[in-house]
Amino acid sequence: MLKEFKEFISRGNVMDLAVGVIIGGAFTAIVNSLVKYIINPFLGLFVGAIDFSDLVFKIGNATFRVGSFLNAVINFLIIAFVVFLMVKGINKVLRQDKKEEAPAPKDPQLEVLEEIRDSLKKLDK
Structure with missing residues (x-):
């Protein structure tokens, strides 16, 4: 049973989940601090x-x-909006990175030659 437990814990998805929970907790502290000490x-x-x-x-x-409930709702909305803005900014940066990695357009002559090759292959069949 101990061996099975060790195998279960050693799986990648369990470790990834544990790391995600830890990082999520740290990120929560950062966002709460941002909202409490800067945005509010x-x-x-x-x-x-x-x-x-x-x-x-x-x-x-x-x-x-x-009133305490209303404070919690307001804080939640502020935190949710801040997280939304952060994710939106991160996604924008990631999209820019992908645009830079886009393959160069093919030479038009090469495209025509490939079309001719494909047409010849169809005729051979």
Whole structure:
């Protein structure tokens, strides 16, 4: 059983998943820091402090902290937008790299010769 477990852990996809989770955790910390310390203060210049945490309502003995939920939703939307912009930028860079690797166009004479060759092959059959 220990041998099977070792084989399972040693598989590439399990290791890739583990690396992905670790990198994802680190990336989350970076994005959260970017939003908390750069983007939110920047937005605060225009909108003022965005804090709804004091917004609550009570029904009987139950307290509903709607403001904390709204803060979480706003932070999620900001983080999602930042990640969207980052992915969009990365994709743009990757597309530019692919454009640079595009093969050079064929010489028109070579294309005509290839067409003639292909036509002759069809006639031989």
